[in-house]
Amino acid sequence: MTLQRDDYTAASRDAWNVSAQHHRDGEDWTKLTDGFARPGFSCLDGVETALMQDLDVVGLDVAQICCNNGRELISVRNMGAARCVGFDQSDAFLEQGRELAALAGQDVEFVCSDVYKIGPEFDGAFDLVLITIGVFGWMPDLKTFMELPARLLKPGGRLVIHEEHPIINMFDPEHERPFEPVLDYFRPEPLKEQGAIVYDGTPNETEATHWWFFHTLSDVMTAALAAGLALERFDEHPNNISGV
Numbered sequence: 001m002t003l004q005r006d007d008y009t010a011a012s013r014d015a016w017n018v019s020a021q022h023h024r025d026g027e028d029w030t031k032l033t034d035g036f037a038r039p040g041f042s043c044l045d046g047v048e049t050a051l052m053q054d055l056d057v058v059g060l061d062v063a064q065i066c067c068n069n070g071r072e073l074i075s076v077r078n079m080g081a082a083r084c085v086g087f088d089q090s091d092a093f094l095e096q097g098r099e100l101a102a103l104a105g106q107d108v109e110f111v112c113s114d115v116y117k118i119g120p121e122f123d124g125a126f127d128l129v130l131i132t133i134g135v136f137g138w139m140p141d142l143k144t145f146m147e148l149p150a151r152l153l154k155p156g157g158r159l160v161i162h163e164e165h166p167i168i169n170m171f172d173p174e175h176e177r178p179f180e181p182v183l184d185y186f187r188p189e190p191l192k193e194q195g196a197i198v199y200d201g202t203p204n205e206t207e208a209t210h211w212w213f214f215h216t217l218s219d220v221m222t223a224a225l226a227a228g229l230a231l232e233r234f235d236e237h238p239n240n241i242s243g244v
């Protein structure tokens, strides 16, 4: 049977939902709950922080697509953003996002939806749309996905992508030589993976099948341009944001 877009996204949703408890049990969750209990806390790294300052997020309406537990969006809200809306299809992670926002005392909206099914009610509502760390690989259809930020933005609004460099797809951290490129950068079919999704790659017994799609840098740029977005700035950084 050939899997369709909805099959991949449903598998991703179920895998993220069964992974949520692993994240809650980890030390990163404690860091987030301790952090957001302090006024003005931010989990953003130096690159993201500088970018948000350059864009002067104070007073901007911000959306984050695939926001997971909302840690980045709540940080942006703590920096002075106005309306903040996070979209994700994992209700278990959005529940964590609501908890973190409550700890921070911040009003952040979380919308549970498959990104491919978000209706027109949010079109043209945001000055800034964020896509960060570990999103493109979940997307079976990058071209349609990129139409979403284009729709969500107000005229003149900006999309910020802070993503892993796709070259990282060539490396397998569980391989005996983890620094050797063992996978094809241009791999056409998705990689089938098993188990809960944990950022440090620790093997686990949780039953969950999910797929990771290889999109090259030119795939990403072409999809963004095809959606009507213009390229204003493109930076590469030496730090590893993948968590592996």
Ligand SMILES: C[S@@+](CC[C@H](N)C(=O)[O-])C[C@H]1O[C@@H](n2cnc3c(N)ncnc32)[C@H](O)[C@@H]1O
Pocket (backbone or CB within 6 Å): 009, 012, 013, 016, 066, 067, 068, 069, 070, 071, 072, 087, 088, 089, 090, 093, 113, 114, 115, 116, 132, 133, 134, 135, 138, 139
């Ligand atoms: C790696 S996480 C994002 C992590 C986040 N940037 C951070 O650093 O905290 C990827 C997220 O994409 C979401 N996702 C994947 N496919 C999706 C889809 N089709 N619709 C909505 N959310 C999706 C997952 O539920 C997951 O929360």
